[in-house]
Amino acid sequence: MYALVTGASRGIGRAIALQLAQRGHDLLLVARSEDQLKALAQEIGQKHQRQAQVLALDLAAPGAAEKTAAWATQHTNQLAVLVNNAGYGLWGRFEDLGLAEQQNMLQLNMALPVALTHALLPALHQAPQAYILNVASTAAYQAVPSLSLYAASKAFLLSFSRGLRYELKARNVSVSCLCPGATTTDFADRAGMGAELQATANKVSMTAEAVAAIAVAGLLAGEAEIIPGVLNKVSAGLTSVVPKGIVEKIAAGIYEKYL
Numbered sequence: 571m572y573a574l575v576t577g578a579s580r581g582i583g584r585a586i587a588l589q590l591a592q593r594g595h596d597l598l599l600v601a602r603s604e605d606q607l608k609a610l611a612q613e614i615g616q617k618h619q620r621q622a623q624v625l626a627l628d629l630a631a632p633g634a635a636e637k638t639a640a641w642a643t644q645h646t647n648q649l650a651v652l653v654n655n656a657g658y659g660l661w662g663r664f665e666d667l668g669l670a671e672q673q674n675m676l677q678l679n680m681a682l683p684v685a686l687t688h689a690l691l692p693a694l695h696q697a698p699q700a701y702i703l704n705v706a707s708t709a710a711y712q713a714v715p716s717l718s719l720y721a722a723s724k725a726f727l728l729s730f731s732r733g734l735r736y737e738l739k740a741r742n743v744s745v746s747c748l749c750p751g752a753t754t755t756d757f758a759d760r761a762g763m764g765a766e767l768q769a770t771a772n773k774v775s776m777t778a779e780a781v782a783a784i785a786v787a788g789l790l791a792g793e794a795e796i797i798p799g800v801l802n803k804v805s806a807g808l809t810s811v812v813p814k815g816i817v818e819k820i821a822a823g824i825y826e827k828y829l
């Protein structure tokens with residue numbers, strides 16, 4: 571069976587693709603960086619003797635979901651896993667960041683997984699058992715000043731995942747949402763986070779490989795929400811009992827003070 575992973579060229583997506591290959595899936599890999607995708611496809615062939623096809627595409631561009639779905643269905647009629655992982659954050663005050671770049675982020679983090687899931691659900695329903703993994707964040711559980719829109723986009727993805735999971739509960743498609751905390755990838759650089767904030771995050775960061783191993787185990791076990799790491803589980807849990815104003819003050823103390 572095939573698994574399609576968006577944002578597979580590096581970071582968490584790359585590690586998830588390798589985990590799925592190790593568990594016997596062939597891979598459909600999508601991101602913009604063709605060379606990195608091809609190198610990963612080769613690694614998957616050599617290490618795990620699985621097939622991997624690559625599609626180099628800007629997933630925030632108009633029509634990207636439709637192109638990806640058409641490409642996927644051209645390559646296989648055995649799609650069993652969809653991983654909506656491609657995404658990024660933008661660090662800064664909402665009014666200081668450009669509107670166009672923030673809208674691009676919303677397109678990739680929210681509209682793309684929605685459109686891709688809609689386009690690929692008919693194919694997933696053909697599999698005996700299929701899985702969707704939406705990659706959100708612990709930021710989905712709370713507002714984060716200086717990452718306001720990013721956190722809102724991940725809250726959207728978590729809510730969408732839970733609703734869709736319920737809608738599909740009597741069907742063959744299990745929907746999970748992965749909510750990682752700080753993870754050592756290019757995420758912080760892409761978000762424009764400064765060195766001091768990155769140094770703070772590094773103290774509690776997990777590796778992409780550790781996150782991916784927990785993610786794929788949770789996905790195949792049919793878990794609704796997968797929060798890797800004890801610290802992340804505790805901090806996400808606290809957001810439901812600590813008053814929102816206090817949670818936001820703590821988050822601002824971490825993220826906003828370095829602006």
Ligand SMILES: NC(=O)c1ccc[n+]([C@@H]2O[C@H](COP(=O)([O-])OP(=O)(O)OC[C@H]3O[C@@H](n4cnc5c(N)ncnc54)[C@H](OP(=O)(O)O)[C@@H]3O)[C@@H](O)[C@H]2O)c1
Nearest residue numbers: 577579580581582601602603629657707752753755756757
């Ligand atoms: N790292 C963290 O601390 C952390 C924490 C919580 C959640 N997350 C989430 O985890 C997911 C993966 O992030 P990461 O940490 O692995 O970051 P990353 O190392 O920057 O990887 C991001 C991936 O998304 C792809 N991507 C970005 N823009 C794209 C576009 N326009 N079109 C196609 N692909 C695009 C990138 O590939 P190309 O550049 O080659 O296109 C890359 O493969 C994201 O949804 C992120 O929000 C990360």
